Amino acid sequence: MALAEGQQKKVQAAQSPGGRGSSRIFFLVIVFMFWFSSYIYVPVLSPYVEHLGASYVMVGAVLGVYGLMQILFRLPIGIGSDVLNRRRPFIYLGLIASGASCLIFMAGADPVWALVARAVSGIAASAWVVYSVMFAGYFPKEEAGKAMGMLQFTTVIAQLSSMMISGYMVEHWGWNMPFIVGSVVAVLAMLLVLRLPEQRQEKREGGIRLKDLAGVMKEPLLVKVSLLSVLAHCVLFITMFGYTPNQALDIGASKESLGWLTLAFMVPHAAATLYGSRLFGRLLGDRGTLMLGFAGSAMFTLLIPSMPTLAALCATQVGNGFMQGLIFPLLLGKSVSDVAPFKRATAMGFYQAVYAVGMSGGPFVAGWMSAAYGLRGGFWLGGIAAALAAVLSWVWLRESGVSAKKLNRAG
Secondary structure, eight states, X not given: OHHHHHHHHHHHHHHSHHHHHHHHHHHHHHHHHHHHHHHTTHHHHHHXXXXXXXXXXXXXXXXXXXXXXXXXXXXXXXXXXXXXXXXXXXXXXXXXXXXXXXXXXXXXXXXXXXHHHHHHHHHHHHTHHHXXXXXXXXXXXXXXXXXXXXXXXXXXXXXXXXXHHHHHHHHHHOTTHHHHHHHXXXXXXXXXXXXXXXXXXXXOTTOOOHHHHHHHTTOHHHHHHHHXXXXXXXXXXXXXXXXXXXXXXXXXXXXXXXXXXXXHHHHHHHHIIIIIHHHXXXXXXXXXXXXXXXXXXXXXXXXXXXXXXXXXXXXXXXXXXXXXXXXXXXXXXXXTTTSOGGGHHHHHHHHHHHHHHHHHHHHHHHHHHHHXXXXXXXXXXXXXXXXXXXXXXXXXXXXXXXXXHHHHHHO
């Protein structure tokens, strides 16, 4: 009884204006550690799988299974969190799976172990549904865009700091060091979660019915935003989180220098994530901002295979990082901006499960095209996907003037 009262007091303190601010910071620290653990090996992942003797098709399978697991798990996790009215158990799930995936990578030299490990990391990323809605719960509904911008910025900083050191670790301490560090950070984050208050929504009369949650997935704006995000993630997981490091090694870069490639992408990506979408949204509107982001990303992706030096390749990453940074916060914020709090995990689960198709299918098809046409084949696929998204942004937002205005107000 005393334990329940103590937990209730923690929740009430977290929901007060002052408590909200401290809870936001504490939660962002956990988010930072979650993504640090998940991304510390990403720049060296495809070279590592190649090092194990895998073909480009197998590399594509390892990269693609990450998204496949999210297609399977994200929506059930979102629905489960809403039905149970619990967030914290799913926060734990993400950290446990993230740490476990790092350990599985070290289980053996067969590429199949890498496939299993990446599948488990996909389960970890599936829990991001709950991380997103829990953080949004610290803000008023009308500030959903701001909340997602802060969350995306923290995610990018975590990815940047972890990915910057992975190549250095491999160069000096071997392939396993990023996996060791990633598992340790996940364990430390789990200890922090012990002090994270549960976040519950007000109970509705009659409880939450599955048919109420199913209706969320029929929202036209949510469906369109989710499909655009499929193409955006297809490009991201073909380029920076996919085959761009292989391209760098192919033109003579060292594993240690992959950190510069990461820096070139992530710094402008972080800047655009925090400020770019709002600034360009005021100047161009949301349709114009999405068109610019996707068209610019298409151009820089198509340039990647023709760059002769690491410096030139980094220049394409500066442009691609910025352009993709315009896109993601805009799409992420809209997935929950018009959704009632008790349905947010379901809406976010749908959004993230759908865009995981791009995370899975993009690298897999790119692996097949790279096997047939060389690495440039995969980058052609990424460029085409981004160009298609630019066209769809123009068509879909023009068709729905009301939706476009809503996007502008929320951004």
